[in-house]
Amino acid sequence: MANPQELAARLLQARRTHTPIDPVSVETCKPEHADEAYLVQQLVVAEMGGCAGYKIGAGSPTAVPTCAPLPATRVFGAAAGIRAGDYARIGLELEIAFSFADDVDHRLSEQAEEVIDAIDTMSVVAEIVDSRFDSWPNVDPLLQLADFQNNGALVIGDTRPYDRHFDFSAPHVSFYCGNHEIYQGVARHPAGDPRRLIAWLVARTLETGHSIPARTMLTTGSYTPFYVATGPGVVRGKIEGFGNIEFEIK
Numbered sequence: 001m002a003n004p005q006e007l008a009a010r011l012l013q014a015r016r017t018h019t020p021i022d023p024v025s026v027e028t029c030k031p032e033h034a035d036e037a038y039l040v041q042q043l044v045v046a047e048m049g050g051c052a053g054y055k056i057g058a059g060s061p062t063a064v065p066t067c068a069p070l071p072a073t074r075v076f077g078a079a080a081g082i083r084a085g086d087y088a089r090i091g092l093e094l095e096i097a098f099s100f101a102d103d104v105d106h107r108l109s110e111q112a113e114e115v116i117d118a119i120d121t122m123s124v125v126a127e128i129v130d131s132r133f134d135s136w137p138n139v140d141p142l143l144q145l146a147d148f149q150n151n152g153a154l155v156i157g158d159t160r161p162y163d164r165h166f167d168f169s170a171p172h173v174s175f176y177c178g179n180h181e182i183y184q185g186v187a188r189h190p191a192g193d194p195r196r197l198i199a200w201l202v203a204r205t206l207e208t209g210h211s212i213p214a215r216t217m218l219t220t221g222s223y224t225p226f227y228v229a230t231g232p233g234v235v236r237g238k239i240e241g242f243g244n245i246e247f248e249i250k
Contacts, residue, residue: 006029007040008040008047015048020134021132022133022135030142033142034145037142037146041145041148045071050072051216052075053075053217053218053219054201055067055068055219056197056201056219058191058196058197058221059190060190061191063191065201068145070151075154077155078157078246078247081248082128082153082248090249091226092177092235093227094175094183094245095125095220096124096239096242097122097123097156097220098122099119099120100216101215103214104118104202104206104211104213104214110203110207116195116198117164123243124159125155126245127222128155129150136150156217156245157243160243166241169188169193171223171241172186173186173238175236176236176237178234187223188223190221197221198218198220233248233249
């Protein structure tokens with residue numbers, strides 16, 4: 001990758017001006033591997049004022065996860081709603097996010113079981129999926145990773161104490177945008193148990209000598225099909241035995 005700063009600058013410009021990028025125009029500064037994409041992420045989020053969370057995902061129970069920072073300016077409580085004009089598109093996904101009561105640093109074991117036991121809260125959240133590239137979803141995966149894995153925002157609904165006995169692999173969920181039913185029924189998480197993604201992120205963070213501040217929101221991938229909102233409306237989601245989320249697209 002010749003110039004990570006160039007790609008970071010283009011992504012920042014696209015966010016500020018809402019002008020999508022033609023992927024061909026950044027061919028010369030495209031990441032060649034994941035570490036370069038993660039470097040671009042860090043350059044962009046630093047210019048945006050830091051992060052308040054991470055999104056983590058994996059396409060199957062055995063796939064290697066990926067992660068991306070969530071800019072602090074794009075993590076909202078549901079009561080605030082979102083403005084359609086802030087996004088090129090508003091893709092909707094219903095997820096569960098977790099957080100820790102204390103900073104995650106070298107004092108926490110890297111053992112997956114101990115990491116999961118240290119979780120303090122879990123929240124019903126909706127990810128707003130957006131891209132800075134005009135041809136999305138037909139975009140090189142490493143460019144998508146550099147672009148925060150297509151994150152637009154995270155909206156936080158009900159939060160409750162962590163319940164290790166909750167069925168995270170196959171909860172019953174419902175998700176609506178206005179009168180449109182996006183999904184209702186038992187949902188299967190693509191990563192199997194999404195808590196494995198939390199353990200992976202903590203291990204990766206500690207291996208690189210970094211930490212995760214307390215109350216950082218860690219969202220773990222969608223339980224529902226991807227849906228693009230076509231106009232203003234109210235988004236409603238429910239995870240049975242857990243909680244709800246409701247917010248307005250203005």
